Structure formats: structure tokens, C-alpha cells
Amino acid sequence: MLRRLLPLLFCLFCALPVAAETVLRVGNGPDSESLDPHRAVGAGDSRILTSLFEGLLTPDAAGRMVPGAAERWTVSEDGLTYTFHLRADGRWSDGSAVTAADFVWSWRRAVDPATRPLFADFLYPVQNAEEIAAGRLPPDSLGVVALDDRTLQVRLKAPKPNFTDYLYHRATYPVHRASVEKYGDGFARAGNLVSNGAYMLVEQVPQSHVTVARNPHFHGTAGVAYDRVRFYATEDTQAELRRFRAGELDITETVPPSQIDWVRENLPAEFRLAPRAGINFIAPNLRREPWKSNRALRLALSLTIDREGIARRILRDGEPAFTFVPPGLPDYAPALPAQAAWTQDARDALARDLYAQAGYGPDRPLTLTLLYATKEANKQMAVAIAARWQSVLGVKTLLENQESKVVLGRMRDGSYPDLMLREWFWVFPEKYLEIMRSREQRNGNGYQNPDFDAAMAVADSAASRADFAQALQRAEGLLLSDAALMPVTFATSRHLVAPHVTGWIDNLRDSHPVRYLAPK
Known part of the structure; x- marks a missing residue:
């Protein structure tokens, strides 16, 4: 009897609907130039990098700084020493552990003149960072040390009450040392990039789009709603608006000034205008x-x-x-x-x-x-x-x-x-x-x-x-x-956000990490 039922049960199982992959389509402004966190310049690259990497602290859905790769931290009474305790479940997209040594190596790279960094100044509050960037001291003199695999100590040159806010910036992200040493400048390309954020890089099509897929090793992956996100190059803002109206985009990078009055009248629910x-x-x-x-x-x-x-x-x-x-x-x-x-x-x-x-x-x-x-x-x-x-x-x-x-x-x-x-x-x-x-x-x-x-x-x-x-x-x-x-x-x-996208919160940073967005 059971043998006769097995083929029927198999057919019924195959007939069950498969959950469709969820994809978020984002207008991202000018074409991506670099996904090296220490070399990237534009706001569009920054949006992509926020999905791929996680710093010690990270912005939440409202742009506020919350624990990221570090689950907690302490500050010395004189305001000069910060001790960050990394989360035990922090992982790179290849499954290996994110360690304090990763941050030491990455921050040294971020101020090393050989890297040609563009935002080393976000680490200038750290002891010797400015002198290293100027070529006066070696990178290993930077005031960061790994006390153990999960404890990072940072020494500042002077008290900086808003230092943890600086950790929002991509210049403070960790990069995967083995990948950088293996691929050189090519480490930030699809197929090579190993990251520690909610998503991992799977596709780059110049003048078209960048695709990221959910990182199964990310500590918060259960709360990440979209399976994939495509960041489209949309330097032509009129064309971007047309693509949104045609249902080809879920979020726009901006709204053309000449179309604001029309958008206010015809797409009031989708239009998001806020101070920045x-x-x-x-x-x-x-x-x-x-x-x-x-x-x-x-x-x-x-x-x-x-x-x-x-x-x-x-x-x-x-x-x-x-x-x-x-x-x-x-x-x-x-x-x-x-x-x-x-x-x-x-x-x-x-x-x-x-x-x-x-x-x-x-x-x-x-x-x-x-x-x-x-x-x-x-x-x-x-x-x-x-x-x-x-x-x-x-x-x-x-x-x-x-x-x-x-x-x-x-x-x-x-x-x-x-x-x-x-x-x-x-x-x-x-x-x-x-x-x-x-x-x-x-x-x-x-x-x-x-x-x-x-x-x-x-x-x-x-x-x-x-x-x-x-x-x-x-x-x-x-x-x-x-x-x-x-x-x-x-x-x-100025953005257009499709009604089926939830989790968008206007804020002064204009920061909207895709890990917090979800389909309705």
C-alpha cells in the first residue's frame, strides 16, 4: 500500500508552489566606480557598500548608530581608549570568523598612503593615523590592537566625543585580508569579493547594474527580507522616473526638479521628500x-x-x-x-x-x-x-x-x-x-x-x-x-518608493540600508 502511495505523494510534493525569489530594484545614480571601501567615492557606491559590509557600528533603518560587528564597547574615563567587543557570530561571506585582527589590518590599510585612500581622515582621531597618512610613520604604528580574537582596543590622540559616529563611514569597514592579498585591486570584483555584511556581491554589469544576494553567513540574515537587490545605474534622472512609472524600479535615487510638481500631484503616496x-x-x-x-x-x-x-x-x-x-x-x-x-x-x-x-x-x-x-x-x-x-x-x-x-x-x-x-x-x-x-x-x-x-x-x-x-x-x-x-x-x-516596499524611514543621513527594507 505504501509503495503505491509514494509516487502520488511525490507528485503532490512537486506540485507545491515554490517561494518566489524576492528582488528589490534600486535606482542608484551614476555607475558604480569602486567597491573597495577604502577607495570608493560616490554616494551610489556607498549605498552598495552598506549592503555588503558591516563596521563596528552600523546605521539602523532611521540612520541611528547601533551595534554592528561589535556587540558592545566601553570608553576609558579620559576618553582616549575605546574597547570594542566583537560579536561571536560575526562571519565573512566565506564562513570564516570576523576577528579583531581583521579590523587592525583593515584600518592600517585605510590610512596607508600606498592604498591611495580618499577618506583616511575618518580615522584621524586614532593615534598616529594622520602621521601615517602623511607618510611620516609606518602603518603598524596606528593606535589599534587586537587584545584577542574578539576584542579590539583603539587609542585616540585626543578625546573625541562623537568618535563612534565616525564608524558609520565606509573607510572604517573591515576588508578580507586574504582576498586583498590574493587579488590586489581586483579583490572588490564579483567572484572575488568576500564581505561581512547582510549581502554578498554576485554580479557587476558596467553601465547597467550591480547585484547583491543575501549572505547566508551574516549574523542577522534571518531578518533580511529581500533575497537579492539590484542597484541600477540611473544617471539620467528623467529616464529613472520613466522606469519607476513602468514598474522597472522599486526605489529611485532622486526625482528630477522639473517633475516634482507632477509627482506631488500624481504619485503622492510614493513621493518621499525630506531634509538632508x-x-x-x-x-x-x-x-x-x-x-x-x-x-x-x-x-x-x-x-x-x-x-x-x-x-x-x-x-x-x-x-x-x-x-x-x-x-x-x-x-x-x-x-x-x-x-x-x-x-x-x-x-x-x-x-x-x-x-x-x-x-x-x-x-x-x-x-x-x-x-x-x-x-x-x-x-x-x-x-x-x-x-x-x-x-x-x-x-x-x-x-x-x-x-x-x-x-x-x-x-x-x-x-x-x-x-x-x-x-x-x-x-x-x-x-x-x-x-x-x-x-x-x-x-x-x-x-x-x-x-x-x-x-x-x-x-x-x-x-x-x-x-x-x-x-x-x-x-x-x-x-x-x-x-x-x-x-x-x-x-x-527626494525619492520615489513603491507602495509594496516597507521599512523606509526618512532621516538626515538619507541612509536607507536595504537589509531593513521588506516587501509588503
Whole structure:
């Protein structure tokens, strides 16, 4: 009897529905450039890396820092020694244990000049990190030590109350030593990359997408809902919107400014508009004349920018920016310059006087090039700014747009001719000002001011939050007085999120780790 039933039972089992694989499709902006945590630059790569790696601390669904690879930590009374206790179930995607030695080796790599790291400064609070990055000390002198497999001790050069917040950054992620030593720069490619996060890298298609799959060895894999996530290159924001409307994307990287009114009316449930810690600004190339020595010219151009008009009529969101550091960040309140309270007509009048003082006018008009990364919002800002310079000062502006990775490269090596439209996003006030230090390799416009550097050094060693804020205010005041950059607007986050995606929480970081998202 049983033998006769077995074929029937087998057929019934085969007829049971197989759970469909869940796939999240994310618009991710410009094409991925690098998935090496210590070399990656763009926000899109950062989103992918957040799915692949886990630092000692990690952002939760609301962007708050919570235990990650470390389950707990203690801080010494003098604030100089942090002891992190790693979780026992921390694993790499190949199944091997994540150890304190992995973090020691990785952090040394992250500040080693041989790595050509771009964000070593996130480890500068650690003892000797800055000297190592400058080539003055060997990497093994970094103030980190593995007390045992699961205990990491970190020694700071000075107390840093928000040090654990810095561990949000990809520069502090661990990398798999054996893979790096075996594959060299190729360790971060599909088929080679071993990671310790919720997902692992399975596919890279240039100019198309990056696919990650759930990491079965991740300690929290039971709470990860999507089996796979595809991060699509969507530099064309209009095309991204069309793909979302066609059901080809579940989340967009942004919403084109020209479509915001339409989206508000037609996709109100999907539209997510929220404040974001960030700024759009113009950086003059201070390595070249006339920008290097002509403060009056820089200030004239800055005053002429109609920030309110760009924020309200062009971008249709955001706030006009008269400071470099956005408002609302912890431990800091930017001091507004006097012209923030003026009318635009008053700013224009002073700008004309300064333009003449700079040596320009109807008989000697200025011609300049403004470089920006290809994106609709950037183009609209650039066109509006150029029109103002022409109408108020008679300046002729040549607009040049390039792929984001090209613009980033020209920013890093300072090869752009005149002005560059840039954006910068962080939730720490000092991270805005630090990129303008003379030592900083991301200081693409070549700003050099010993007084500014000195004020930032005071902030580095400030004994209290009040002293810290006071030093930053002095540094920012010098920066704005020099017109070393031209603030335009503070940023917002604009996304479309499909109704069947749950777990999305708006936050200042605009951080939305895919491990917390789930299908409805």
C-alpha cells in the first residue's frame, strides 16, 4: 500500500508552489566606480557598500548608530581608549570568523598612503593615523590592537566625543585580508569579493547594474527580507522616473526638479521628500588666476547668486544657503553672514562694486567655465547661476558637463579651469570644513589659509563641545569671508518608493540600508 502511495505523494510534493525569489530594484545614480571601501567615492557606491559590509557600528533603518560587528564597547574615563567587543557570530561571506585582527589590518590599510585612500581622515582621531597618512610613520604604528580574537582596543590622540559616529563611514569597514592579498585591486570584483555584511556581491554589469544576494553567513540574515537587490545605474534622472512609472524600479535615487510638481500631484503616496544634511556649492579653482588672488571677484560672483530663486523656483525644494555648514547638525550652529538678511537687490549692488574693484566691467568682461556633473538638477542650477552673472555683471559663462566620475577626478586633481558646481553630504559639521584644509587631498580647489587650518586644529583638540563649536565657527567665518567657496542651497532627499516596499524611514543621513527594507 505504501509503495503505491509514494509516487502520488511525490507528485503532490512537486506540485507545491515554490517561494518566489524576492528582488528589490534600486535606482542608484551614476555607475558604480569602486567597491573597495577604502577607495570608493560616490554616494551610489556607498549605498552598495552598506549592503555588503558591516563596521563596528552600523546605521539602523532611521540612520541611528547601533551595534554592528561589535556587540558592545566601553570608553576609558579620559576618553582616549575605546574597547570594542566583537560579536561571536560575526562571519565573512566565506564562513570564516570576523576577528579583531581583521579590523587592525583593515584600518592600517585605510590610512596607508600606498592604498591611495580618499577618506583616511575618518580615522584621524586614532593615534598616529594622520602621521601615517602623511607618510611620516609606518602603518603598524596606528593606535589599534587586537587584545584577542574578539576584542579590539583603539587609542585616540585626543578625546573625541562623537568618535563612534565616525564608524558609520565606509573607510572604517573591515576588508578580507586574504582576498586583498590574493587579488590586489581586483579583490572588490564579483567572484572575488568576500564581505561581512547582510549581502554578498554576485554580479557587476558596467553601465547597467550591480547585484547583491543575501549572505547566508551574516549574523542577522534571518531578518533580511529581500533575497537579492539590484542597484541600477540611473544617471539620467528623467529616464529613472520613466522606469519607476513602468514598474522597472522599486526605489529611485532622486526625482528630477522639473517633475516634482507632477509627482506631488500624481504619485503622492510614493513621493518621499525630506531634509538632508548636505549642500550644493561652487568651488573656484584657487590654484589658478584670477581666482587665486582676486577675493573681490569671488565675492562678487557669490553675492549675485539668487539662492532663494534657485531653492524655490528652480529646485522647488530645499533652502537657500549662506553658510557652508547646514543648520540642524549636532553640536553646531552656523553664524549667518550679514548679507543673508539683505535683499537680493542690495547684494547685487555690492556685487557690481566688487566686480569693478576686481578689474572687470563692460570694457573688460569676464568669461569663465562652470563645470558640473551630468544631472538635471545640476544643469538647472548652472543655467540659473550663469544667467544671473550675465544679467547683473555681464559675465559670460561657458557651461561644461561631464559624467560624475570624470568631474570627481578633475576635482581631486584640480584640473578644472575656473569653477565647479559640487555637492557634499555629512551629518558632522566638522566634515564640511575639513575638506577645505590645506592638507586635505579632497580640497580640489586649493584653498590655503593658515588661520583657517589653525582654527580647525583647535577644534580637533577641543576639550568641550562649546570650545569645539566656537573653533568651527571661527573657521567657517574665515572661509566665507575669503569667498573660498560659494554656497548655493542646502540639500533635500527626494525619492520615489513603491507602495509594496516597507521599512523606509526618512532621516538626515538619507541612509536607507536595504537589509531593513521588506516587501509588503
